[in-house]
Amino acid sequence: MEKVMFEIYQHFDDQGLIDVTFKLSNPTALITAHRLILSATSPYFKQLFKSEKGICPLIEIRDIDSETFERLIMFCYTGKTLVTVENVDRMLKPALVLQVDDVLAQCVDFLFEHMNDYTLKRAYTLEREAQCALLSEKMLEYEIKNFTSVTESAEFLNFETAKLQTILESDDLNVTTEKCAFAAVQGWYEHGATVRKQALFRECM
Structure with a gap:
């Protein structure tokens, strides 16, 4: 398998048997590859090459910068990034x-x-x-x-009720004392008491 992988990488490196080229615009770049290799490593490419768009030898890729795209293509050949x-x-x-x-x-x-x-x-x-x-x-x-450190972040105060409930009900919840957990929940509740009171009331109905 190591020999096969080496040969696959060599094909990319020397551009042998290339059958698809990707055009990227951020920054502008042309990145070549082999359909078979990409299809074997990514369901996205497998479906793409079966579509009408994928038949074209030049395929435009948007919303992905060229450096990152090339890194992902290289991973398909080498398994490393x-x-x-x-x-x-x-x-x-x-x-x-x-x-x-x-x-x-x-x-x-x-x-x-x-x-x-x-x-x-x-x-x-x-x-x-x-x-x-x-x-x-x-x-x-x-x-x-990491419940204690998470409760010290501003993000904690915006947790959805269901999310906080899932965390608190976990058997693996890591807290020093129940008092610490209660204090954190109390602070969370008071941050949006009106809305959270209504939400908790609906869940209890």
């Missing part, structure tokens, strides 16, 4: 769109392994923008495990 604090946002969203699941998982894992450098506020912003199920799932796990 470089994720950093600076580029994880730019990598995660296109990986989600292009359904390169291994890169998506790598980005999510990297984010939580480097949360101190990445920051919780930035993670919540990315969660809202990306609408990524895997990221939301890992975010919930992080909130349960």
Whole structure:
């Protein structure tokens, strides 16, 4: 398999047997590839190449910067890519769109392994923008495990009632005392008492 993977990468490197070219505009770039390789690593590309748009030898890609797109294409050939604090946002969203699941998982894992450098506020912003199920799932796990530090963030005060309930009902909730948890919930409730009182009343009906 290592020999096969090496040969696949060599084809990309020397442009042999290329059968598709992608045109990107941010910045302008032409990136060539092999349909078979991309189809094998991404359901998005597999469906694209079966469509009328995918038949064309030159395919325009919008809303993804050329550097990130090339990184994802390279991953399809090598199984490797470089994720950093600076580029994880730019990598995660296109990986989600292009359904390169291994890169998506790598980005999510990297984010939580480097949360101190990445920051919780930035993670919540990315969660809202990306609408990524895997990221939301890992975010919930992080909130349960790091409940005390999460409650100190401004984002905590805007948690939906159902989300907070899920966290509090978890058997793995990490709090020093029930008193600390109660104080956090009380602060959350008082932040939007009128609206939350109505929401809790509806749920109890």
